[in-house]
Amino acid sequence: MPPDPASRGAPVGGPVTIVGAGIVGICAASWLIRDGHDVTVIDADEPGNRCSFGNAGGICPGSVVPMGMPGMWKKVPGWLSDPQGPLFIRLAHLPAALPWMLAFLASGRRERAEAISAAMAALHSQTIVRYRDLVAWAGCQELLVERGQLFLYESRDELEGDGFGLELRRRAGVVMEVLEADALRQLEPALDHRFSHAVFLPGQAQCLNPHRLVQELAAQFVADGGRIERALVQRLETRDGQVRRIVTEAGERRIGTLVMAAGAWSARLLKTAGIAIPLEAERGYHVTVADPDHAPRIQAMWARRKFVVTPQEGGLRLAGTDEFAGLDAAPDMRRAQKLLDQGRELIPGLDATSHTMWMGHRPGTPDSLPVLGRDGRYVNLLHAFGHGHTGLMGASVSGHVIADLVAGRRPELDLAPYRPERF
Numbered sequence: 001m002p003p004d005p006a007s008r009g010a011p012v013g014g015p016v017t018i019v020g021a022g023i024v025g026i027c028a029a030s031w032l033i034r035d036g037h038d039v040t041v042i043d044a045d046e047p048g049n050r051c052s053f054g055n056a057g058g059i060c061p062g063s064v065v066p067m068g069m070p071g072m073w074k075k076v077p078g079w080l081s082d083p084q085g086p087l088f089i090r091l092a093h094l095p096a097a098l099p100w101m102l103a104f105l106a107s108g109r110r111e112r113a114e115a116i117s118a119a120m121a122a123l124h125s126q127t128i129v130r131y132r133d134l135v136a137w138a139g140c141q142e143l144l145v146e147r148g149q150l151f152l153y154e155s156r157d158e159l160e161g162d163g164f165g166l167e168l169r170r171r172a173g174v175v176m177e178v179l180e181a182d183a184l185r186q187l188e189p190a191l192d193h194r195f196s197h198a199v200f201l202p203g204q205a206q207c208l209n210p211h212r213l214v215q216e217l218a219a220q221f222v223a224d225g226g227r228i229e230r231a232l233v234q235r236l237e238t239r240d241g242q243v244r245r246i247v248t249e250a251g252e253r254r255i256g257t258l259v260m261a262a263g264a265w266s267a268r269l270l271k272t273a274g275i276a277i278p279l280e281a282e283r284g285y286h287v288t289v290a291d292p293d294h295a296p297r298i299q300a301m302w303a304r305r306k307f308v309v310t311p312q313e314g315g316l317r318l319a320g321t322d323e324f325a326g327l328d329a330a331p332d333m334r335r336a337q338k339l340l341d342q343g344r345e346l347i348p349g350l351d352a353t354s355h356t357m358w359m360g361h362r363p364g365t366p367d368s369l370p371v372l373g374r375d376g377r378y379v380n381l382l383h384a385f386g387h388g389h390t391g392l393m394g395a396s397v398s399g400h401v402i403a404d405l406v407a408g409r410r411p412e413l414d415l416a417p418y419r420p421e422r423f
């Protein structure tokens with residue numbers, strides 16, 4: 001792809017307004033306030049209360065395998081017909097989601113998946129480095145632990161079936177170690193014995209409480225002079241190639257520079273400025289089991305079931321599922337119950353007497369890459385949304401890119417793969 005002119009250019013001016021106080025908006029706010037800008041974050045809710053509240057905490061430079069992969073279309077019918085499967089589509093939502101799904105399947109062509117993987121690797125390679133800096137600044141280093149990550153397989157065939165994903169990781173230089181059953185049992189005795197193989201990725205990190213991470217960064221941002229205002233943004237008003245105002249339920253606000261970081265709701269807002277981005281709410285669920293007496297220490301993904309078990313402050317989180325039902329449909333907690341049932345299979349004897357359940361809207365683009373950088377249509381509009389399944393790990397770097405663009409610094413990342421005009 002040619003270098004993206006939008007990754008260079010003059011700084012965008014004036015006070016910065018960020019729509020969205022999820023992990024992406026708050027990371028951008030953190031880097032911007034550290035650069036000395038005048039920054040206001042606007043959110044309809046408290047910081048971190050939406051998708052960033054309950055993710056699995058994975059901060060993984062090795063996350064370079066796109067959602068859309070070669071041959072995936074063959075697996076989709078099986079997943080949809082399996083009540084224990086990881087994918088659900090509500091029929092009523094299918095017509096609205098169909099164009100996105102077709103684009104998603106197209107992104108799974110081999111060469112396209114390779115290019116997407118390279119862009120994921122570039123974005124995620126510095127995520128831990130950036131978070132080390134941010135958590136030190138906010139004084140919450142205890143939230144970032146670097147214990148690696150496990151992928152669990154029930155047979156050698158299943159491991160070999162993941163060959164292309166492993167190949168993409170190898171190409172990205174991700175260190176991996178294949179473990180046989182005995183070595184896995186020694187490493188994680190709490191896991192069921194059905195797993196014949198595992199792949200251990202040592203260079204990966206986790207956040208022990210993604211919600212508290214947003215809150216801690218937001219508190220430091222405010223302590224350093226940033227403002228967080230609570231209001232629902234209703235629309236953008238544009239004139240002569242600029243966003244002039246945003247209209248909120250509390251009134252109007254003049255815009256210097258606008259950063260769109262409203263997660264899964266970003267496309268709805270951008271539509272008011274005539275910008276069309278294919279963005280689906282990829283709804284995921286979690287169950288957090290309070291203080292189980294035996295649990296794995298390392299974040300582990302059950303490869304066939306496509307869900308993750310991850311240690312958290314005060315508990316163990318089972319997280320996964322991809323449900324297409326739009327932004328407004330009520331959660332279906334049967335999905336979370338399934339995660340709990342599968343968690344009991346994964347960790348025999350798991351005492352889940354005390355647990356909480358949750359649903360969040362992942363902001364998903366069809367090509368697994370975020371929309372990041374300048375907008376070609378409005379000179380003072382920057383985008384930072386659409387991070388899908390990897391928004392926690394994408395946020396520390398994406399936020400830094402936004403600060404680079406506002407300051408007129410050239411980001412280390414070539415922004416071409418993430419530009420909004422690619423759709």
Ligand SMILES: Cc1cc2nc3c(=O)[nH]c(=O)nc-3n(C[C@H](O)[C@H](O)[C@H](O)COP(=O)(O)OP(=O)(O)OC[C@H]3O[C@@H](n4cnc5c(N)ncnc54)[C@H](O)[C@@H]3O)c2cc1C
Pocket residue numbers: 019020021022023024025042043044045046047048049050051052053054055056057058059231232233234261262263264265266269283284285286319320321359360361362363384385386387388389390391392393394
């Ligand atoms: C089950 C599950 C597990 C996951 N596991 C991982 C993982 O291990 N690692 C990882 O990297 N990612 C993971 N993710 C993905 C990650 O959580 C998301 O990509 C990330 O939280 C998105 O952050 P965000 O800031 O873009 O969106 P959000 O956190 O949703 O924030 C958007 C904010 O915008 C606000 N907003 C929206 N519209 C408006 C409006 N009109 N006016 C004002 N405010 C508005 C919302 O109130 C919200 O606070 C997981 C997600 C799920 C669901």
